[in-house]
Amino acid sequence: xxxxxxxxxxxxxxxxxxxxxxxxxxxxxxxxxxxxxxxxxxxxxxxxxxxxxxxxxxxxxxxxxxxxxxxxxxxxxxxxxxxxxxxxxxxxxxxxxxxxxxxxxxxxxxxxxxxxxxxxxxxxxxxxxxxxxxxxxxxxxxxxxxxxxxxxxxxxxxxxxxxxxxxxxxxxxxxxxxxxxxxxxxxxxxxxxxxxxxxxxxxxxxxxxxxxxxxxxxxxxxxxxxxxxxxxxx
Amino acid sequence: xxxxxxxxxxxxxxxxxxxxxxxxxxxxxxxxxxxxxxxxxxxxxxxxxxxxxxxxxxxxxxxxxxxxxxxxxxxxxxxxxxxxxxxxxxxxxxxxxxxxxxxxxxxxxxxxxxxxxxxxxxxxxxxxxxxxxxxxxxxxxxxxxxxxxxxxxxxxxxxxxxxxxxxxxxxxxxxxxxxxxxxxxxxxxxxxxxxxxxxxxxxxxxxxxxxxxxxxxxxxxxxxxxxxxxxxxxxxxxxxxxxxxxxxxxxxxxxxxxxxxxxxxxxxxxxxxxxxxxxxxxxx
Numbered sequence: 469x470x471x472x473x474x475x476x477x478x479x480x481x482x483x484x485x486x487x488x489x490x491x492x493x494x495x496x497x498x499x500x501x502x503x504x505x506x507x508x509x510x511x512x513x514x515x516x517x518x519x520x521x522x523x524x525x526x527x528x529x530x531x532x533x534x535x536x537x538x539x540x541x542x543x544x545x546x547x548x549x550x551x552x553x554x555x556x557x558x559x560x561x562x563x564x565x566x567x568x569x570x571x572x573x574x575x576x577x578x579x580x581x582x583x584x585x586x587x588x589x590x591x592x593x594x595x596x597x598x599x600x601x602x603x604x605x606x607x608x609x610x611x612x613x614x615x616x617x618x619x620x621x622x623x624x625x626x627x628x629x630x631x632x633x634x635x636x637x638x639x640x641x642x643x644x645x646x647x648x649x650x651x652x653x654x655x656x657x658x659x660x661x662x663x664x665x666x667x668x669x670x671x672x673x674x675x676x677x678x679x680x681x682x683x684x685x686x687x688x689x690x691x692x693x694x695x696x697x698x699x700x701x702x
Numbered sequence: 703x704x705x706x707x708x709x710x711x712x713x714x715x716x717x718x719x720x721x722x723x724x725x726x727x728x729x730x731x732x733x734x735x736x737x738x739x740x741x742x743x744x745x746x747x748x749x750x751x752x753x754x755x756x757x758x759x760x761x762x763x764x765x766x767x768x769x770x771x772x773x774x775x776x777x778x779x780x781x782x783x784x785x786x787x788x789x790x791x792x793x794x795x796x797x798x799x800x801x802x803x804x805x806x807x808x809x810x811x812x813x814x815x816x817x818x819x820x821x822x823x824x825x826x827x828x829x830x831x832x833x834x835x836x837x838x839x840x841x842x843x844x845x846x847x848x849x850x851x852x853x854x855x856x857x858x859x860x861x862x863x864x865x866x867x868x869x870x871x872x873x874x875x876x877x878x879x880x881x882x883x884x885x886x887x888x889x890x891x892x893x894x895x896x897x898x899x900x901x902x903x904x905x906x907x908x909x910x911x912x913x914x915x916x917x918x919x920x921x922x923x924x925x926x927x928x929x930x931x932x933x934x935x936x937x938x939x940x941x942x943x944x945x946x947x948x949x950x951x952x953x954x955x956x957x958x959x960x961x962x963x964x965x966x967x968x969x970x971x972x973x974x975x976x977x978x979x980x981x982x983x984x985x986x
Protein backbone atom coordinates (compact mmCIF):
# COMPACT_ATOMS: atom_id res chain seq x y z
CA UNK A 469 0.00 0.00 0.00
CA UNK A 470 2.77 2.41 1.03
CA UNK A 471 6.16 1.73 -0.41
CA UNK A 472 9.51 3.51 -0.18
CA UNK A 473 12.40 2.50 -2.41
CA UNK A 474 15.93 3.76 -1.70
CA UNK A 475 14.70 7.10 -0.33
CA UNK A 476 17.31 9.69 0.65
CA UNK A 477 16.62 13.03 2.31
CA UNK A 478 18.21 15.65 4.51
CA UNK A 479 18.41 19.25 5.63
CA UNK A 480 20.83 21.53 3.80
CA UNK A 481 24.21 19.83 3.67
CA UNK A 482 23.18 17.32 6.32
CA UNK A 483 21.89 14.00 5.02
CA UNK A 484 19.50 12.25 7.39
CA UNK A 485 18.28 9.28 5.34
CA UNK A 486 20.42 7.03 3.15
CA UNK A 487 18.49 4.83 0.73
CA UNK A 488 15.67 3.74 3.01
CA UNK A 489 13.33 1.09 1.61
CA UNK A 490 10.21 0.06 3.43
CA UNK A 491 6.77 -1.43 2.72
CA UNK A 492 3.48 -1.25 4.52
CA UNK A 493 0.58 -3.45 3.42
CA UNK A 494 -3.10 -2.72 3.87
CA UNK A 495 -4.34 -3.41 7.40
CA UNK A 496 -0.86 -3.84 8.77
CA UNK A 497 0.77 -2.06 11.69
CA UNK A 498 4.44 -1.47 11.09
CA UNK A 499 6.95 -0.01 13.50
CA UNK A 500 10.16 1.88 12.88
CA UNK A 501 12.42 1.72 15.90
CA UNK A 502 15.82 3.19 16.53
CA UNK A 503 17.78 5.56 18.71
CA UNK A 504 17.51 9.33 18.92
CA UNK A 505 18.82 11.01 15.78
CA UNK A 506 18.49 7.90 13.62
CA UNK A 507 16.25 9.78 11.18
CA UNK A 508 12.91 8.38 12.31
CA UNK A 509 11.14 11.75 12.41
CA UNK A 510 12.74 12.73 9.11
CA UNK A 511 11.38 9.53 7.59
CA UNK A 512 7.85 10.44 8.69
CA UNK A 513 8.21 13.99 7.44
CA UNK A 514 9.46 12.82 4.07
CA UNK A 515 6.46 10.54 3.64
CA UNK A 516 4.00 13.29 4.52
CA UNK A 517 5.78 15.78 2.27
CA UNK A 518 7.01 18.31 4.84
CA UNK A 519 10.59 17.55 3.81
CA UNK A 520 11.28 16.91 0.14
CA UNK A 521 12.68 13.56 -0.89
CA UNK A 522 16.06 13.86 -2.63
CA UNK A 523 16.43 10.47 -4.25
CA UNK A 524 14.44 7.29 -4.52
CA UNK A 525 10.77 6.58 -5.10
CA UNK A 526 7.71 6.70 -2.92
CA UNK A 527 4.34 5.25 -3.91
CA UNK A 528 1.00 5.02 -2.19
CA UNK A 529 -1.63 2.67 -3.62
CA UNK A 530 0.43 2.48 -6.79
CA UNK A 531 0.61 6.27 -7.31
CA UNK A 532 3.83 8.17 -6.87
CA UNK A 533 3.76 10.57 -3.91
CA UNK A 534 7.42 11.60 -4.04
CA UNK A 535 7.66 15.37 -4.39
CA UNK A 536 4.00 15.94 -3.59
CA UNK A 537 3.60 18.93 -1.23
CA UNK A 538 2.32 18.08 2.24
CA UNK A 539 -1.15 19.55 1.75
CA UNK A 540 -1.72 17.20 -1.19
CA UNK A 541 -0.36 14.12 0.56
CA UNK A 542 -3.23 14.25 3.10
CA UNK A 543 -5.69 14.21 0.24
CA UNK A 544 -4.22 10.89 -0.88
CA UNK A 545 -5.23 9.34 2.46
CA UNK A 546 -2.09 9.64 4.54
CA UNK A 547 -2.51 11.36 7.91
CA UNK A 548 0.43 12.27 10.10
CA UNK A 549 0.33 12.58 13.90
CA UNK A 550 3.42 14.73 14.40
CA UNK A 551 6.08 14.43 17.05
CA UNK A 552 5.18 16.31 20.25
CA UNK A 553 1.52 16.30 19.18
CA UNK A 554 1.62 19.86 17.82
CA UNK A 555 -2.00 20.66 18.62
CA UNK A 556 -3.20 24.22 18.11
CA UNK A 557 -3.06 25.12 21.81
CA UNK A 558 -5.39 28.12 21.71
CA UNK A 559 -8.07 26.38 19.69
CA UNK A 560 -10.65 24.20 21.40
CA UNK A 561 -10.56 20.43 21.07
CA UNK A 562 -13.40 20.49 18.59
CA UNK A 563 -11.76 23.27 16.56
CA UNK A 564 -8.62 21.16 16.36
CA UNK A 565 -10.75 18.32 15.07
CA UNK A 566 -12.41 20.64 12.56
CA UNK A 567 -9.00 21.62 11.20
CA UNK A 568 -8.26 17.91 10.89
CA UNK A 569 -11.22 17.67 8.54
CA UNK A 570 -10.10 20.59 6.37
CA UNK A 571 -9.74 18.67 3.10
CA UNK A 572 -12.94 18.70 0.99
CA UNK A 573 -13.61 14.95 1.14
CA UNK A 574 -13.40 15.02 4.95
CA UNK A 575 -15.35 18.26 5.27
CA UNK A 576 -18.31 16.72 3.46
CA UNK A 577 -18.63 14.03 6.13
CA UNK A 578 -17.47 16.03 9.14
CA UNK A 579 -20.30 15.20 11.54
CA UNK A 580 -20.25 11.49 10.79
CA UNK A 581 -16.50 11.38 11.33
CA UNK A 582 -16.75 13.50 14.48
CA UNK A 583 -19.25 11.07 16.00
CA UNK A 584 -16.95 8.16 15.15
CA UNK A 585 -13.94 9.87 16.73
CA UNK A 586 -15.93 10.78 19.84
CA UNK A 587 -17.07 7.16 20.11
CA UNK A 588 -13.47 6.08 19.89
CA UNK A 589 -12.26 8.67 22.41
CA UNK A 590 -15.18 9.58 24.69
CA UNK A 591 -12.86 11.72 26.81
CA UNK A 592 -12.51 14.17 23.95
CA UNK A 593 -16.25 14.61 23.78
CA UNK A 594 -16.26 15.69 27.43
CA UNK A 595 -13.51 18.18 26.67
CA UNK A 596 -14.76 19.37 23.29
CA UNK A 597 -14.87 23.06 24.18
CA UNK A 598 -11.71 23.11 26.30
CA UNK A 599 -8.61 24.75 24.85
CA UNK A 600 -6.37 21.97 23.58
CA UNK A 601 -3.26 23.43 25.23
CA UNK A 602 -4.79 23.11 28.69
CA UNK A 603 -5.25 19.34 28.58
CA UNK A 604 -2.92 16.71 30.03
CA UNK A 605 -0.24 15.16 27.83
CA UNK A 606 -2.17 11.94 27.35
CA UNK A 607 -5.35 13.76 26.41
CA UNK A 608 -3.41 15.93 23.99
CA UNK A 609 -1.99 12.83 22.34
CA UNK A 610 -5.51 11.47 22.07
CA UNK A 611 -6.60 14.72 20.47
CA UNK A 612 -3.66 14.71 18.04
CA UNK A 613 -4.55 11.18 16.92
CA UNK A 614 -8.21 12.13 16.63
CA UNK A 615 -7.32 15.21 14.58
CA UNK A 616 -5.42 13.01 12.13
CA UNK A 617 -8.32 10.56 11.96
CA UNK A 618 -10.70 13.39 11.03
CA UNK A 619 -9.21 13.46 7.52
CA UNK A 620 -10.56 9.90 6.95
CA UNK A 621 -7.11 8.49 6.24
CA UNK A 622 -6.19 5.06 4.94
CA UNK A 623 -2.80 5.15 6.64
CA UNK A 624 -1.95 6.77 9.93
CA UNK A 625 1.65 7.86 10.50
CA UNK A 626 2.46 8.21 14.19
CA UNK A 627 5.66 9.89 15.29
CA UNK A 628 6.71 8.96 18.84
CA UNK A 629 3.21 8.96 20.34
CA UNK A 630 4.62 7.97 23.75
CA UNK A 631 7.28 10.70 23.96
CA UNK A 632 7.14 12.89 27.04
CA UNK A 633 4.31 10.99 28.71
CA UNK A 634 4.22 9.35 32.13
CA UNK A 635 4.67 5.55 32.07
CA UNK A 636 1.04 4.84 32.91
CA UNK A 637 -0.11 7.19 30.15
CA UNK A 638 2.29 5.55 27.71
CA UNK A 639 0.45 2.25 28.20
CA UNK A 640 -2.83 4.05 27.55
CA UNK A 641 -1.46 5.53 24.33
CA UNK A 642 -0.43 2.08 23.08
CA UNK A 643 -3.92 0.94 24.01
CA UNK A 644 -5.21 3.67 21.68
CA UNK A 645 -2.98 2.39 18.90
CA UNK A 646 -4.49 -1.03 19.37
CA UNK A 647 -7.96 0.45 19.26
CA UNK A 648 -7.22 2.22 15.99
CA UNK A 649 -5.89 -0.99 14.48
CA UNK A 650 -9.13 -2.60 15.53
CA UNK A 651 -10.91 -0.10 13.27
CA UNK A 652 -9.06 -1.55 10.31
CA UNK A 653 -6.62 1.31 9.77
CA UNK A 654 -3.12 0.80 8.50
CA UNK A 655 -0.54 2.23 10.89
CA UNK A 656 3.11 3.19 10.52
CA UNK A 657 4.52 4.09 13.91
CA UNK A 658 7.91 5.45 14.88
CA UNK A 659 8.98 4.76 18.46
CA UNK A 660 11.90 4.74 20.85
CA UNK A 661 9.87 2.73 23.29
CA UNK A 662 10.88 -0.54 21.61
CA UNK A 663 9.49 -2.99 24.09
CA UNK A 664 5.99 -1.61 24.05
CA UNK A 665 5.77 -0.83 20.36
CA UNK A 666 6.70 -4.39 19.46
CA UNK A 667 3.60 -5.48 21.38
CA UNK A 668 1.24 -3.59 19.06
CA UNK A 669 2.84 -3.89 15.59
CA UNK A 670 3.02 -6.84 13.17
CA UNK A 671 6.43 -5.99 11.76
CA UNK A 672 9.16 -3.50 12.45
CA UNK A 673 12.26 -1.96 10.92
CA UNK A 674 15.33 -0.89 12.86
CA UNK A 675 16.62 2.46 11.64
CA UNK A 676 20.16 3.46 12.61
CA UNK A 677 22.07 6.52 11.33
CA UNK A 678 19.62 6.99 8.50
CA UNK A 679 19.62 3.45 7.14
CA UNK A 680 17.55 0.33 7.75
CA UNK A 681 19.69 -2.07 9.70
CA UNK A 682 17.26 -4.87 10.46
CA UNK A 683 13.68 -5.82 9.77
CA UNK A 684 11.35 -8.63 10.69
CA UNK A 685 8.13 -9.57 12.40
CA UNK A 686 7.55 -8.26 15.88
CA UNK A 687 8.17 -11.72 17.31
CA UNK A 688 11.47 -12.08 15.43
CA UNK A 689 12.72 -8.70 16.62
CA UNK A 690 11.67 -9.39 20.18
CA UNK A 691 13.85 -12.50 20.04
CA UNK A 692 16.78 -10.82 18.29
CA UNK A 693 19.75 -10.72 20.63
CA UNK A 694 21.13 -7.43 19.24
CA UNK A 695 17.81 -5.65 19.71
CA UNK A 696 17.35 -7.19 23.13
CA UNK A 697 20.76 -5.97 24.24
CA UNK A 698 20.83 -2.56 22.59
CA UNK A 699 17.19 -1.45 22.81
CA UNK A 700 15.44 -3.44 25.48
CA UNK A 701 18.17 -3.58 28.07
CA UNK A 702 17.81 -7.33 28.42
CA UNK B 703 -20.38 65.78 34.54
CA UNK B 704 -19.55 68.47 32.06
CA UNK B 705 -21.72 67.99 28.99
CA UNK B 706 -18.84 68.85 26.66
CA UNK B 707 -16.64 66.24 28.28
CA UNK B 708 -19.39 63.68 27.76
CA UNK B 709 -19.65 64.77 24.16
CA UNK B 710 -15.88 64.30 23.78
CA UNK B 711 -16.10 60.83 25.31
CA UNK B 712 -18.91 59.80 22.98
CA UNK B 713 -17.03 61.09 19.96
CA UNK B 714 -13.99 59.21 21.21
CA UNK B 715 -15.93 55.97 21.30
CA UNK B 716 -17.21 56.63 17.79
CA UNK B 717 -13.71 57.36 16.51
CA UNK B 718 -12.57 54.09 18.07
CA UNK B 719 -14.81 52.07 15.78
CA UNK B 720 -12.86 52.85 12.61
CA UNK B 721 -9.49 52.63 14.34
CA UNK B 722 -10.50 49.24 15.73
CA UNK B 723 -11.36 48.04 12.23
CA UNK B 724 -7.92 49.02 10.95
CA UNK B 725 -6.20 47.52 13.98
CA UNK B 726 -8.03 44.25 13.29
CA UNK B 727 -6.80 44.20 9.70
CA UNK B 728 -3.21 44.97 10.62
CA UNK B 729 -3.21 42.46 13.48
CA UNK B 730 -4.74 39.75 11.32
CA UNK B 731 -2.02 40.17 8.71
CA UNK B 732 0.72 40.33 11.30
CA UNK B 733 -0.60 37.39 13.31
CA UNK B 734 -0.95 35.12 10.30
CA UNK B 735 1.70 36.19 7.80
CA UNK B 736 4.12 37.59 10.40
CA UNK B 737 4.77 40.71 8.36
CA UNK B 738 3.94 44.28 9.38
CA UNK B 739 2.25 46.23 6.63
CA UNK B 740 3.83 49.63 7.30
CA UNK B 741 1.90 51.03 4.34
CA UNK B 742 -1.50 49.91 5.64
CA UNK B 743 -2.79 53.45 6.18
CA UNK B 744 -1.68 54.38 2.67
CA UNK B 745 -3.63 51.50 1.24
CA UNK B 746 -6.60 53.09 3.02
CA UNK B 747 -5.65 56.34 1.28
CA UNK B 748 -5.87 54.58 -2.10
CA UNK B 749 -9.35 53.42 -1.14
CA UNK B 750 -10.39 56.96 -0.23
CA UNK B 751 -9.24 58.20 -3.64
CA UNK B 752 -11.10 55.35 -5.30
CA UNK B 753 -14.30 56.32 -3.52
CA UNK B 754 -13.73 59.99 -4.29
CA UNK B 755 -13.34 59.39 -8.00
CA UNK B 756 -16.12 56.85 -8.27
CA UNK B 757 -18.66 58.89 -6.36
CA UNK B 758 -17.71 62.55 -6.68
CA UNK B 759 -16.22 62.47 -10.19
CA UNK B 760 -18.02 59.71 -12.05
CA UNK B 761 -21.32 59.81 -10.19
CA UNK B 762 -21.49 56.15 -9.22
CA UNK B 763 -24.17 55.79 -6.52
CA UNK B 764 -22.56 55.87 -3.06
CA UNK B 765 -23.44 52.33 -1.91
CA UNK B 766 -22.18 50.84 -5.18
CA UNK B 767 -19.08 53.03 -5.06
CA UNK B 768 -18.38 51.73 -1.54
CA UNK B 769 -18.74 48.11 -2.65
CA UNK B 770 -16.40 48.69 -5.62
CA UNK B 771 -13.91 50.40 -3.31
CA UNK B 772 -13.95 47.55 -0.81
CA UNK B 773 -13.53 44.91 -3.51
CA UNK B 774 -10.84 46.99 -5.23
CA UNK B 775 -8.78 47.56 -2.09
CA UNK B 776 -9.16 43.89 -1.23
CA UNK B 777 -7.63 43.12 -4.62
CA UNK B 778 -4.91 45.68 -3.93
CA UNK B 779 -4.18 43.79 -0.69
CA UNK B 780 -3.71 40.56 -2.65
CA UNK B 781 -1.45 42.36 -5.15
CA UNK B 782 0.64 43.82 -2.33
CA UNK B 783 1.02 40.34 -0.90
CA UNK B 784 1.94 38.64 -4.16
CA UNK B 785 4.26 41.35 -5.49
CA UNK B 786 5.89 42.70 -2.33
CA UNK B 787 5.37 40.40 0.66
CA UNK B 788 5.60 36.91 -0.85
CA UNK B 789 9.09 37.42 -2.34
CA UNK B 790 10.51 38.56 1.03
CA UNK B 791 8.67 36.10 3.29
CA UNK B 792 11.87 34.24 4.15
CA UNK B 793 14.00 37.38 4.44
CA UNK B 794 15.06 38.97 7.73
CA UNK B 795 12.32 41.12 9.36
CA UNK B 796 14.27 44.31 8.65
CA UNK B 797 14.13 43.67 4.90
CA UNK B 798 10.42 43.03 5.13
CA UNK B 799 9.96 46.33 6.94
CA UNK B 800 11.98 48.10 4.27
CA UNK B 801 9.87 46.54 1.54
CA UNK B 802 6.52 47.57 3.03
CA UNK B 803 8.03 50.89 4.14
CA UNK B 804 9.10 51.44 0.55
CA UNK B 805 5.54 50.82 -0.53
CA UNK B 806 4.44 53.64 1.80
CA UNK B 807 6.67 56.17 0.04
CA UNK B 808 5.74 54.76 -3.35
CA UNK B 809 2.01 55.10 -2.73
CA UNK B 810 2.32 58.61 -1.27
CA UNK B 811 4.52 59.82 -4.11
CA UNK B 812 2.42 58.12 -6.74
CA UNK B 813 -0.75 59.69 -5.36
CA UNK B 814 0.94 63.10 -5.31
CA UNK B 815 2.02 62.67 -8.91
CA UNK B 816 -1.41 61.57 -10.09
CA UNK B 817 -3.72 63.72 -8.00
CA UNK B 818 -1.57 66.56 -6.67
CA UNK B 819 -1.65 67.64 -3.07
CA UNK B 820 -5.18 69.08 -3.15
CA UNK B 821 -7.51 68.17 -0.33
CA UNK B 822 -10.54 66.56 -1.91
CA UNK B 823 -13.86 65.89 -0.27
CA UNK B 824 -16.43 63.46 -1.56
CA UNK B 825 -19.03 66.08 -0.69
CA UNK B 826 -21.47 63.99 1.26
CA UNK B 827 -22.91 66.29 3.90
CA UNK B 828 -24.30 64.28 6.75
CA UNK B 829 -26.18 66.03 9.52
CA UNK B 830 -24.83 66.61 12.98
CA UNK B 831 -27.23 65.12 15.47
CA UNK B 832 -28.20 66.97 18.56
CA UNK B 833 -28.86 64.54 21.37
CA UNK B 834 -29.67 66.07 24.75
CA UNK B 835 -27.76 69.25 23.84
CA UNK B 836 -24.72 67.18 22.74
CA UNK B 837 -23.51 67.31 19.18
CA UNK B 838 -22.69 63.96 17.63
CA UNK B 839 -21.57 63.66 14.03
CA UNK B 840 -23.82 61.33 12.06
CA UNK B 841 -20.88 60.32 9.85
CA UNK B 842 -19.03 59.14 12.94
CA UNK B 843 -22.07 57.30 14.18
CA UNK B 844 -22.31 55.44 10.87
CA UNK B 845 -18.56 54.77 10.89
CA UNK B 846 -18.80 53.38 14.40
CA UNK B 847 -21.77 51.14 13.64
CA UNK B 848 -20.35 49.81 10.38
CA UNK B 849 -16.96 49.34 12.03
CA UNK B 850 -18.56 47.21 14.72
CA UNK B 851 -20.54 45.22 12.17
CA UNK B 852 -17.31 44.61 10.26
CA UNK B 853 -15.56 43.45 13.41
CA UNK B 854 -18.40 41.08 14.31
CA UNK B 855 -18.49 39.70 10.75
CA UNK B 856 -14.75 39.06 10.91
CA UNK B 857 -15.13 37.38 14.29
CA UNK B 858 -17.87 35.07 13.00
CA UNK B 859 -15.83 34.26 9.91
CA UNK B 860 -12.78 33.33 11.98
CA UNK B 861 -14.84 31.38 14.49
CA UNK B 862 -17.37 29.55 12.34
CA UNK B 863 -15.81 28.67 9.00
CA UNK B 864 -13.18 26.13 8.03
CA UNK B 865 -11.00 28.77 6.39
CA UNK B 866 -11.40 31.05 9.42
CA UNK B 867 -10.39 28.26 11.78
CA UNK B 868 -7.43 27.50 9.52
CA UNK B 869 -6.41 31.16 9.70
CA UNK B 870 -6.35 31.00 13.50
CA UNK B 871 -4.54 27.67 13.42
CA UNK B 872 -1.82 28.90 11.08
CA UNK B 873 -1.06 31.77 13.46
CA UNK B 874 -0.36 29.15 16.16
CA UNK B 875 1.67 26.61 14.22
CA UNK B 876 2.84 27.60 10.77
CA UNK B 877 4.45 24.32 9.79
CA UNK B 878 1.99 21.73 10.95
CA UNK B 879 -1.12 23.06 9.18
CA UNK B 880 0.14 21.55 5.92
CA UNK B 881 -0.41 18.10 7.47
CA UNK B 882 -4.12 18.95 7.63
CA UNK B 883 -4.22 19.70 3.92
CA UNK B 884 -3.99 23.46 4.33
CA UNK B 885 -2.00 25.32 1.69
CA UNK B 886 -0.25 28.11 3.56
CA UNK B 887 0.14 30.27 0.44
CA UNK B 888 -3.60 30.23 -0.21
CA UNK B 889 -4.40 31.18 3.39
CA UNK B 890 -1.96 34.10 3.09
CA UNK B 891 -3.79 35.32 0.00
CA UNK B 892 -7.15 35.05 1.74
CA UNK B 893 -5.79 36.95 4.75
CA UNK B 894 -4.35 39.68 2.52
CA UNK B 895 -7.70 39.98 0.78
CA UNK B 896 -9.49 40.32 4.13
CA UNK B 897 -6.91 42.85 5.35
CA UNK B 898 -7.43 44.79 2.14
CA UNK B 899 -11.22 44.62 2.43
CA UNK B 900 -11.06 46.00 5.98
CA UNK B 901 -8.84 48.84 4.71
CA UNK B 902 -11.36 49.47 1.92
CA UNK B 903 -14.24 49.55 4.37
CA UNK B 904 -12.32 51.92 6.63
CA UNK B 905 -11.56 54.09 3.58
CA UNK B 906 -15.29 54.47 2.85
CA UNK B 907 -16.01 55.37 6.47
CA UNK B 908 -13.12 57.83 6.73
CA UNK B 909 -14.00 59.51 3.43
CA UNK B 910 -17.32 60.50 4.98
CA UNK B 911 -15.47 62.47 7.66
CA UNK B 912 -12.17 63.62 6.22
CA UNK B 913 -10.75 65.12 3.05
CA UNK B 914 -8.50 62.84 1.08
CA UNK B 915 -4.97 63.87 0.15
CA UNK B 916 -1.80 61.86 -0.55
CA UNK B 917 -0.56 62.11 3.04
CA UNK B 918 -3.80 61.35 4.87
CA UNK B 919 -2.24 58.00 5.86
CA UNK B 920 0.28 59.84 8.03
CA UNK B 921 -2.47 61.24 10.22
CA UNK B 922 -3.83 57.89 11.37
CA UNK B 923 -1.17 55.35 10.34
CA UNK B 924 1.03 55.88 13.41
CA UNK B 925 -2.05 55.78 15.63
CA UNK B 926 -3.05 52.37 14.26
CA UNK B 927 0.44 51.08 14.92
CA UNK B 928 0.53 52.20 18.53
CA UNK B 929 -2.92 50.65 18.96
CA UNK B 930 -1.67 47.32 17.62
CA UNK B 931 1.47 47.37 19.75
CA UNK B 932 -0.51 48.44 22.79
CA UNK B 933 -2.93 45.56 22.34
CA UNK B 934 -0.06 43.16 21.66
CA UNK B 935 0.89 42.69 18.00
CA UNK B 936 -1.19 39.91 16.53
CA UNK B 937 -3.66 39.96 19.43
CA UNK B 938 -6.90 40.88 17.70
CA UNK B 939 -9.06 41.36 20.77
CA UNK B 940 -6.27 43.32 22.48
CA UNK B 941 -5.99 45.61 19.47
CA UNK B 942 -9.74 46.06 19.37
CA UNK B 943 -9.84 47.23 22.99
CA UNK B 944 -6.68 49.34 22.63
CA UNK B 945 -8.35 51.21 19.75
CA UNK B 946 -10.96 52.50 22.17
CA UNK B 947 -8.38 53.33 24.84
CA UNK B 948 -6.35 55.43 22.41
CA UNK B 949 -9.37 57.08 20.82
CA UNK B 950 -10.57 58.03 24.31
CA UNK B 951 -7.20 59.60 25.12
CA UNK B 952 -7.30 61.53 21.85
CA UNK B 953 -10.88 62.68 22.43
CA UNK B 954 -10.47 63.68 26.07
CA UNK B 955 -7.02 65.15 25.38
CA UNK B 956 -8.60 67.21 22.63
CA UNK B 957 -11.20 68.45 25.08
CA UNK B 958 -8.69 69.62 27.70
CA UNK B 959 -6.00 70.77 25.29
CA UNK B 960 -6.17 70.85 21.54
CA UNK B 961 -6.34 68.27 18.76
CA UNK B 962 -2.58 68.47 18.24
CA UNK B 963 -1.94 68.13 21.94
CA UNK B 964 -4.25 65.12 22.16
CA UNK B 965 -1.87 63.15 19.93
CA UNK B 966 0.98 64.17 22.22
CA UNK B 967 -1.02 62.70 25.12
CA UNK B 968 -1.71 59.49 23.20
CA UNK B 969 1.92 58.95 22.24
CA UNK B 970 3.16 59.86 25.72
CA UNK B 971 0.77 57.31 27.17
CA UNK B 972 2.07 54.80 24.67
CA UNK B 973 5.73 55.44 25.44
CA UNK B 974 5.19 55.26 29.21
CA UNK B 975 3.17 52.09 28.86
CA UNK B 976 5.84 50.49 26.71
CA UNK B 977 8.30 51.07 29.54
CA UNK B 978 5.99 49.42 32.05
CA UNK B 979 4.47 46.70 29.86
CA UNK B 980 6.72 46.22 26.83
CA UNK B 981 4.60 43.39 25.47
CA UNK B 982 1.40 45.40 25.44
CA UNK B 983 -1.56 46.05 27.69
CA UNK B 984 -2.86 42.50 27.62
CA UNK B 985 0.32 40.44 27.68
CA UNK B 986 0.10 37.58 30.16
